[in-house]
Amino acid sequence: MLFRNKITALALLGFLSFAGTSCQDFLEEEPQNALVTDQVFTDLAGANAAIIGTYGTFTSANYYGLRYPVMADLSADNLAHIGTFPSFAEIKNRNIQPSNVEVSNMWAILYQGVNRANNVIEYVPAISSIPEATRNSLVAEARFLRAYFYFDLVRYWGDVPLVLTATKQADASLNVTRTPVAEVYDQIQKDLVAAEAGLPETNLGRATKSAAIALQARLALYRGQWQAASDLSDRIIASKRFTLVPNYRDVFDTENSTEAIFEVNFENTNQSQFAFFFFPTTRGGRNEVSPTGGGSTLPTAYEAGDRRKDASISNGTFLAGGQTIPAGVGIKYTKPGTGEDNYRAIRYAEVLLTSAEAKAQLSKLPQAIIDLNLVRTRAGLAGTTAVTKEELLLAIERERRVELAMEGHRWFDLARTGRAQAVLSVTDARRLLFPIPFRETVNNPNLKQNPGY
Amino acid sequence: MKKILFMSFLLMLTLLQQVTAQTRSISGRVTDRQTGDGIPGVTVLLKGTNNGVSTNSDGTFSLSNVPESGSVLVFSSVGFVPVERSVGAESQINIGLATDTKALSEVVVVGYGTQSKTLVTGAVTSVEARQFENQPVVGVDQVLQGRAAGVLVTQSSGTPGGGISVRIRGNNSISAGSDPLYVIDGVPINTGSYSNIGVGNQQLNALSDINPNDIESIEVLKDASAAAIYGSRAANGVVLVTTKRGKAGRTKVSFDYYTGVQQTIKRLDVLNGQESQDLINEARVNVGLAPRYVTANPTAAQSLFTGASTNWQDEIFRDARISNYSATVSGGDQKTHFLVSGTYFDQEGIIIGSKFNRGSGRLNLDHSLSDKVKVGTNLTISRSLSTRINNDNNIYGVLSGALLLGAQTPVYNPDGTYGRDVFSSVENPVASAVEPTFNARQGRIIGNFYAEVEPLKNLRIRNNIGIDYLNLKEDRFLPNTLVTASASNGAADANNRSDANWLNELTAAYSTTFADDHNVSGLIGFSAQRSVQEGIQASATNFPGNSVQSLVAGSVKVNASSDATSWTLLSYLARLNYDFRGKYILQGVVRRDGSSRFGGNNQYGYFPSVSGAWRVSEEAFLKDNAIVSELKLRAGYGQTGNFDIGNFASRSLFGVGVTGVPVGLGQAIQANYLQQAGTAPQQLANPDLTWEKTNELNAGIDVGLFDRFTFGVNLFQRKTNNLLLNRQLPLTSGFSTISQNIGSLENKGLEVEFSSDNIKSDDFSWTTTFNISFIRNKVTALVNNAPFLSGFANRVEVGQPLGAFYGYVVDRIYQNQDEISADIAMARQKTGNANAFYQGTSTTNQPRPGDIRFVDLNGDGVVTADDQKIIGSAQPNYFGGINNILSYKGIDLSFFFQFQQGNEIFSNTRAFGEGMNSQFGQLGSVRDRWTPTNTDTDIPRAAFNDPNNNRRTSNRFLEDGSYARLKTATLGYNLPSGIVKAARLQSARIYVSGQNLLTFTNYSGLDPEINTFSGSNTSLGTDFLTFPQARTFQVGVNLGL
Missing domain, CATH: 2.60.40.1120 (Carboxypeptidase-like, regulatory domain)
Structure with a gap:
């Protein structure tokens, strides 16, 4: 009896002490695949990682990894849709539903980029362990990137919400309203001017002073500030830092060439999707878009003898990865397997054409023709035959189309010059802006849809 | 710890x-x-x-x-x-x-113990081994299909070893897990898919490691009063699996074997090569494009007619083997009982290139050290190899290719290479099936060790240490003969993932009787559980050839990564039962759970339940009644939780490098650049995050009549609040979602179970069991009550069930231009906009005769996104099963039907197969397409690129998905004892069996029992090129030695 009681007591004691072991520690698990936010902006390494992460925005397939540039040629007359994605077809047909997933994804990645940049701009200045010059340089890069993201937002959507602080909590402050384009442009201008001061002269694949100036030139062109556009392009030209590579094809066969002002770099560990979407299945692609086919008149846009045609669209003899690429396929991007094709975001030829256009608008026709002919000569063409201002502007428009084909300019060029309706037979002018993603108008009562959607 | x-x-x-x-x-x-x-x-x-x-x-x-x-x-x-x-x-x-015989005498397992069925107060369904043993079932989840009221089991595809969705009493969650908690011999196990290598939508199934032959019984704890003992994991119901144990006495040895063949139930009618090419030409000419196929002088964008006519379905479907071998030895003496078993299961898929095999062993051992102390173990070890194929929503899928690659493409070119369509991105399906390697090898150990002591009379203290260790190794190799890997000269991935889940629990149970009439029993317990998941992934490209498939041979190492995550759960539980002479019964349960997954403000929660029953048949006026042998009224109320939301959903996180979307929360991150490591905001904090809470009221009645019929009826109402929703944030914040406890939904229903011993004589017996469930699911609150889309055609909307379909409504086909012009005129008049169109937005995408006219639901004169509505639901009106077991002397026959009625299926297969808008193979139904000479049809004209968007999500592709299916039928024969004895056997039975023998449905697709979004809560009832289930014929033997 005694023994039994002893056992009972022991067992009960054991049970109680076991059950009573209140170990709060047991419930403390730490994430091992991610950082808790307050661990990020503590030192230089953390700040560097955050700015790299901001650049990482570009590598998304929804941004410069594929979609952002491709949609600008697809929605215009430079690319046909020959693949399977209904969302691509909607954009090709300019019958875009507000729920279009490509539109939502592009919008989403751009604002992710804005938030990444805002985090750097907000938190890096307070990290006292980093030398001030380094801090300023990091913040300058972030402001360049934020300007870049906002410019790309305005181009597709017009008035967009202007968010300039890092997102900290999910509350009503997230219900932002749209800011008029002009104000967004002012902020972009402000960011670029500030960035220019803090950026280095050279920095491969990253923001530089020249990139900030060139982007300001593009911005001025979009705003119709011709004098500014002319002056800014002249600064790039005068710097003599950049040259047209003699052979047009080398622009795409050489990474970060002398023509590159800002080039988004891709490697096999961080791939772009261009070639995969352009190439036919037999060449390792998925045959989604092509300069040849319904809705694209690009092949006919080249003048006879334009070397850029065979350098942009395969004539059937072009070789990539040891295989000939069938005629008609776009070949500015040639590595579907490794995805190493860079995206030429800003290159010198565009600056020359910006300069030409600005000067033509300022009725400085001879200077405009000089810049235009630099680009034409490289393509193996004779000087332009345009005489009047109107003729010259049309010539520049066509030149931009073939020079920058499949690099994400065509739609924006037609839209900003008011030529889209005539060229693309868009009956409803309101369709020159993409719809605000459906989920945005649902989730944010302050965000109004673009008219016509 | x-x-x-x-x-x-x-x-x-x-x-x-x-x-x-x-x-x-x-x-x-x-x-x-x-x-x-x-x-x-x-x-x-x-x-x-x-x-x-x-x-x-x-x-x-x-x-x-x-x-x-x-x-x-x-x-x-x-x-x-x-x-x-x-x-x-x-x-x-x-x-x-x-x-x-007057009592419903079985004992049921109720979680941390057993109870006499007569004293059960909650809604518990038992499925005993005899209902499925000697049937060729593959997994635990499949056993439940059609056999338990209120449990809707959907085999989302025929993929061998693939995922199965089990929903107890409806869909109870939107973004957290909806699978029930599975407890194998007291060990709550991990379920779901651990796969890192996507092959389309179909997932692996972690439950496939349990050998159904080892199962003694399965108890489904359905309502909160039964399930609350499992607290924060019980909201989706609990499935308790009890394995067989040895018994004292003669050692029993049994061998079971079956083998059989599986084949397609149905194939789809598709266009032949000539028809396919003619259609593509017609579609192109209809929209002003040059024809694609010509008889001479093709341009660069054209081709000669190919002359090929491939029946791709014949190329990829096959008659496939299925076999199972198992042996069990069990026995014991007074002190020690044991059961050992081994099994080997081998299944080919009916699509070439797919197979699954599994070997497993089990040891169940109990030993009494003395009359007070007992120790034992239940242990199962298994290893499986699942060879998968690309499937479903994937242009490299096998079935996808077979239906979407036109018949004009030959299987092989004259030079022996794979035929491909230069105008299409769809891979040759034979190449997709045969060329790549997708191996998933899973090793699993599930088991427990226990010691039980009875220091005082009726006081049992038990310590139970459980483990569930899973290791999944996946290998993928894509040779350069495939489109996807031709440019990269071969691509390979390797992924190793393990999950170590351990459990330590201590319980004390005591029972006693006061004054002869008052029976009281109680249970208290403590439990600590931790699960740690770790993974390593690597990939490489550029292989020297296709022979060496290991990453070592790939010259470019594209990716190498590892990850780890974990959760813990600390619990205290108590149960008290009281009954007065087995007549008035009361039960109270409470569990307190603390979890690492929840925000600092809400780390612990209590999950209580109370229930009671009145056995009217024990009252004097009914006792010994000749008609009513049992009459019990039951009612219960309780609260359960769902903690299945991802491990760190409450924290503010920066993601590193390149990460996909973490399970159920946060967002994908690409933060590296220039081969430098970056970080980026991934998730916003929510320190208030807590359990989903389900409150459930259950009332039931059990009736036994003439000792022959039993009825069980349950009525329930289940309200789930604090639903974890990934509240969409404005994307302008840089975040797409945040996990919050916002939503609520409701399930209510009626479940009826009936069993009847129709005939019970020495020579002949016939029993029938039948169940049917009527469950109504309704979303009652969402974030801002804003609806959202899911999958291809589903929409989550307040007032609608999960799985509701949303889309446009087809009016008719435009027969002539006048009808179109009239609509445009009306649109301009109604809108006052001189440029308005009825359908389409510009002159380039206007309908033409033969295109579909959609209904302007809101009557504003133009068809816009607002002209969509709820057009159907994937939730059935009712579902159930009926099982008959007959035996006459040595012959036994069983047949089991399952059915569901009133659900719709959205056939995205038809949206592609009848789209006539692209370079896709098309279904035979498009032969009836609209042409100027064939105007009496509901299939629109062929139009390349579909300018009118005839393919938009509409009721055109919605079909009735009701079906009834003869799921299994088995005819067995026990050899006469003379022969058996002569062969020195104890027993011998041979049988023939079939599965999916008959299917009654109006659904036009391959199989009505399907969901391309395997495992989804919100994207239901969608068919998209999904691997169909097979019809199976088997022969087998059961031998007892």
Whole structure:
């Protein structure tokens, strides 16, 4: 009896002490695949990682990894849709539903980029362990990137919400309203001017002073500030830092060439999707878009003898990865397997054409023709035959189309010059802006849809 | 945690100390007079005293302090006729008890213990082995299909070893898990897919490691009063699996084997090569494009007619083998019982390139150290190899390719390479099936070790240490003969993932009887569980050839990564049961759970339940009634939770490098650049994050009539609040979602179970069991009550069930331009906009005759996104099953139907296969497409690029998905004893069996029992090129030695 009681007591004691072991520690698990936010902006390494992460925005397939540039040629007359994605077809047909997933994804990645940049701009200045010059340089890069993201937002959507602080909590402050384009442009201008001061002269694949100036030139062109556009392009030209590579094809066969002002770099560990979407299945692609086919008149846009045609669209003899690429396929991007094709975001030829256009608008026709002919000569063409201002502007428009084909300019060029309706037979002018993603108008009562959607 | 382990160890030592014998004591064993099996839990009482014990699980007992003479022992147990026995000089008493046929006498497993079925107050369904043993079922989840009321099992595809969705009492969650908690012999196991290599939508199934042959019974705890003992994991219901155990007596040996063949139930009618090319030409010419196929002088964008006509379905479907071998040895003596079993299962898929095999072994062992102390283990070890194929929503899928690659493409070119369509991105399906390697090897150990001591009469203290260790190794190799890998010269991935889940729990159970009439039992317990998942992935490209498939041969290492994540759960639980003479029954349960997954503000929660029952049949006025043998009224109310939301959903996180979307939360991150490591905001914090809470009211009635019929009816209402929703944030914040406890939904329903011993004679017996469930699901609150889309055509909307379909409504086909012009005129008049169109937005995408006119639902004159509505639902009106088991002398026959009615299926297969808008293979139904000469049709004209968007999500692709299916039928024959004896066997049975033999449905696709979004809560009832289930014929033998 005694023994039994002893056992009972022991067992009960054991049970109680076991059950009573209140170990709060047991419930403390730490994430091992991610950082808790307050661990990020503590030192230089953390700040560097955050700015790299901001650049990482570009590598998304929804941004410069594929979609952002491709949609600008697809929605215009430079690319046909020959693949399977209904969302691509909607954009090709300019019958875009507000729920279009490509539109939502592009919008989403751009604002992710804005938030990444805002985090750097907000938190890096307070990290006292980093030398001030380094801090300023990091913040300058972030402001360049934020300007870049906002410019790309305005181009597709017009008035967009202007968010300039890092997102900290999910509350009503997230219900932002749209800011008029002009104000967004002012902020972009402000960011670029500030960035220019803090950026280095050279920095491969990253923001530089020249990139900030060139982007300001593009911005001025979009705003119709011709004098500014002319002056800014002249600064790039005068710097003599950049040259047209003699052979047009080398622009795409050489990474970060002398023509590159800002080039988004891709490697096999961080791939772009261009070639995969352009190439036919037999060449390792998925045959989604092509300069040849319904809705694209690009092949006919080249003048006879334009070397850029065979350098942009395969004539059937072009070789990539040891295989000939069938005629008609776009070949500015040639590595579907490794995805190493860079995206030429800003290159010198565009600056020359910006300069030409600005000067033509300022009725400085001879200077405009000089810049235009630099680009034409490289393509193996004779000087332009345009005489009047109107003729010259049309010539520049066509030149931009073939020079920058499949690099994400065509739609924006037609839209900003008011030529889209005539060229693309868009009956409803309101369709020159993409719809605000459906989920945005649902989730944010302050965000109004673009008219016509 | 070390402290817990140490204390537990000490405790085990304490428990294991043997109790030495007392003075005079009587031991023995109580058995069931019919079966000879030991009966556990029988009260053995020295009459006229409080001295008594309960029998152990094998029926043995030992009662001490028995007077030398004149004593009488009373043996009593619920469900058996009590016996009094006077004791002489003997010290050993073995006794057989007769079943009390008036009682629903089975014992059911209820979580941390068992209960007599008569005393159960909640909604519990038992599926016993005899309902499925000797049937060729593959997994636990499949066993439940159609056999338990309120449990909707959908085999989302025919993928061998693939995922199955089990929903108990409706869909209870939107973004957290909806799978029930599976508890194998007391060990809650991990479920779901651990795969890192996407092959389309179909997932792997972690439950496929359990061999159904080892299962003794499955109990489904459906309502909160039954399930609350599992607290924060019980909201989706609990499935308790109890495996077979050895019994004292002769060692039994059995061999079971079956083999069979599986084949397609149905194939789709598709266009032949000529028709396909003609259609593409017609579609192109209809929209002003040049024809693609010409008889001479093709341009660069054209081709000559190919002359090929491939029936791709014939190329990829096959008659496939299925076999299973298993052996079981069980037995034991008074002290030790054992069961060992081994099984090998081998299944080919009916699509070439797919197969699944599994070998597993089990050891169940119980040993009594003394009459007070018992130790034992249940252990299963398994290894499976799942060879998968690309499937479903994937242009490299096998079935996808077979339907979407036109018949004009040959299987092989004359030079022996794979035929491909230069105008299409779809891969040759034979290449997709044969060329790549997708191997998933899964090793699994599930088991527990326990020690149980009974220091005081009727007090049992049990320590249970459980493990569930899973290791999944996936290898993928894509050779350069495939489109996807031709440019990269071969691509390979390797992924290794393990999950170590351990459990340490301690329970104490006590039962006693006051004043002869008041039975009280109680349970308290403590449990700590931790699960750690770790993974390593690597990939490489550029291989020297296709022979060496390991990453070592790839010259470019594209990716290398590892990850780890974990969760813990700390719980305290208690249960109290009371009954008065088995007539008035009350139960109260409470569990307190603390979890690492939840925000600092809400780390612990309580999950209580109360329930009661009144056995009217025990009242004097009904007792011994000839008609009503059982009548019980039950009711219960309780709260359960769902903690399945991802491990760190409450934290503010920066993601690193390149990460995909973490499960259920946060966002994908690409943060590296220039081969430097970056970080980026990934998730916003929510310190208030807590459990989903389900409150459930259940009322039921159990009726037994004439000792022959039993009815069980349950009515329930289940309201789930604090639903974890990934609240969409404005994307302008840089975040797409945040996990918050916002939504609520409701399930209510009626479940009826009926069983009947139609005929019960010595030679002939026939039993029928039937169940049917009517469940209504309704979303009652969402974030801002804003609806959102899911999958291809589903929409989550307040007031609608999960799985509702949303889209446009087809009006008719435009027959001529005048109709179109009239609509445009009306649109301009109604909108006052001179440029308005009825459909389409510009002149380039205007309908033409033969295009579909959609209904302007809101009457504003133009068809816009607002002209969509709820057009159907994937939720059935009712579902259930009916099983018949007949036996006549040595012959047995069983057939089992399952059915569901009233659900719709959205066939995205048809949206592609009848789209006529692209370079896709098309279904035979498009032969009836609209042309100027074939105007009486509901199939629109062919139009390349579909300018009118005829393919938009609309009721055009929605179909009735009701079906009834002869799921299994088995005819067996027990060889006569003369032959059996001559062969030195105990028993021998041969049988033939079939699965999915008959299917009655109006659904036009391959299979109505399908979902391309395997495992989804919100994207339901969608068919998109999904691997269909097979019809199977098997022959098998069961031998007893």
